Amino acid sequence: MAQVSSIANEQTSTPVSSSKSVMLRISRYNPEHDDSSKFMEFNVPYEKWTTVLEAILEVKKHFDHSVAVRYSCRQATCGSCGMMINGKPRLACFTKISELDSDVVTVEPMNNFPIIRDLAVKFERLFDTHQKIKPYLIRDDTELETDEREFLQSPKELEQYIQFANCIKCGLCNSACPTMATDSSFVGPQALAQAYRYVADSRDKGKDSRLKIIDESHGIWRCHFAGSCSQVCPKGVDPAMGIQFLRGYLLGFRS
Amino acid sequence: MTKDEHKAGIGGMANPTRYGIERVAYWLMRLTGLGLLAYFVAHIYETSNILRGQVGWDEFLALTQTTEGHIFLALVIAMCVFHTVNGVRVMLGHGGIGVGTPARPDYPYDPASQNYRHKIGIYSAILLAAIATMYGLAVMFGE
Structure with a gap:
């Protein structure tokens, strides 16, 4: 009491x-x-x-x-x-x-x-799952050796992920998530939204490896689209949207 | 799960009051899913009574012709209709359909994935379940 x-x-x-x-x-x-x-x-x-x-x-x-x-x-x-x-x-x-x-x-x-x-x-697990989805650009030619190797991106391409780049890793989405409430192994909306952030980045080539990481029993399939993560996000990231897009790749709705 | 994890637990998962109609739909989807599973098991048991012959079958079927039986079947209709209609909405959402378009968010950051299409889908599921239940009750009690 x-x-x-x-x-x-x-x-x-x-x-x-x-x-x-x-x-x-x-x-x-x-x-x-x-x-x-x-x-x-x-x-x-x-x-x-x-x-x-x-x-x-x-x-x-x-x-x-x-x-x-x-x-x-x-x-x-x-x-x-x-x-x-x-x-x-x-x-x-x-x-x-x-x-x-x-x-x-x-x-x-x-x-x-x-x-x-x-x-x-404690935020250790939040940061661990964030790190697990490889939150960085993956491509073979990431080292800039000459001035000509700039990775250009159009404003339209930027719009595809910039919303998800607003994440400040505060953990509110993981706290509101009904799956996180009972499943200790679920990767969580924060990490999944960040996986989409990099998958949607036109400069990134690591889509397949990230989809492989989240395509497991305690991965993306545990999200049931309750949307509470998006409602509490203080930066307008809308993790629920990113997660459904990400699942769209795995289900063949998107390519 | 240990106490140290400070999980919200089943109570936190099932609480539909804090996060709008989408969380209510999530909760109803779980509840109706479990209810339909229970009905499925009961239905197999019910139909297995055919092995007891005509008398056994009629005896068991008579249970569904009572007031309690009618209310139970009306609940099954409600669960079935809600789970089906909301399931279609959720399946489309899971494919990334109707969840909005990524864009720079503006304060106060209304999430695009929780848009009017999905809200209409949820309210439609509830409304259709209510209509189907009332129709079922009218048929069963109108005999």
């Missing part, structure tokens, strides 16, 4: 102009000595533009510095601060409290990732 620890009556040390406040519930769990997670509650003032990450940092600054959270860029570019916010995977730096339309904001670590502590999760 979750233990609730409220320090809502504590005062912040900095002057706050906002009259609005939100109850921030933070999941606390240290796998080294906790049996289960518990929630701690904090009253945090916020403005129209305050993000969930800023609220968490406010808690760290004024209430409890031991809250573990990973972040870096604060502008949805580094992909570090993914977490469950009110039950849905989102980037904390890209989610405004005012947009959640709730007096209570609950933050938990992302599902389907091992927890390091509190809100920070």
Whole structure:
């Protein structure tokens, strides 16, 4: 059972102009000595533009510095601060409290990732599966030896994959995926979308080798087109689209 | 799967409330698939009663002529129609048909793969299943 620890009556040390406040519930769990997670509650003032990450940092600054959270860029570019916010995977730096339309904001670590502590999760498997699909251009003549060996690409060819190149490896898609929820071996929407990113690149010649990697029992066939990955992607990558195109190659719908 | 993996589990997989109608369709597809599998097994058992002769067959068939039997068969009709219609939608999607075209995304990044064609397909599957079920109930209870 979750233990609730409220320090809502504590005062912040900095002057706050906002009259609005939100109850921030933070999941606390240290796998080294906790049996289960518990929630701690904090009253945090916020403005129209305050993000969930800023609220968490406010808690760290004024209430409890031991809250573990990973972040870096604060502008949805580094992909570090993914977490469950009110039950849905989102980037904390890209989610405004005012947009959640709730007096209570609950933050938990992302599902389907091992927890390091509190809100920070391990990304090793995400990076391993990403690496598995060979996320680089494959061709025999990749070394540029003369100025004439530039790999030209038309804007139309660029459009085929540029959307999928927006992936910041935040892991939200893997957290939302219903297959990832139960299948520990599934390669995941992030890696599959990146496989399509390179397959669709006109400069790449590694389509067959990548299709061979994902054409296995825990590969692309475990995707059932629920589309949750695309709905939570903060960069508009639309992994579900890429995965279906990729499967289209294997089923003979595309060549 | 270990506790360390922090998987959402069956509950997370089956929860249809957070990700729109597409996730509901995903959940219904799994549910109706399992239901039809159970019906298939039951149907084999039912038809195997022919080995008991005319009396045995009639006795078992009488079970389907009850109110409970009619409701059960109406559920089978609903599952069958939804699974078929949504299955066609999913199969087309799996081939990359009707899932949109790659393009530079614009904020707020509405995913093209979750477009109106697929939403129409899902709602059509639900609607057709409801109509077929009502028709089946009308036929069975109208006797």
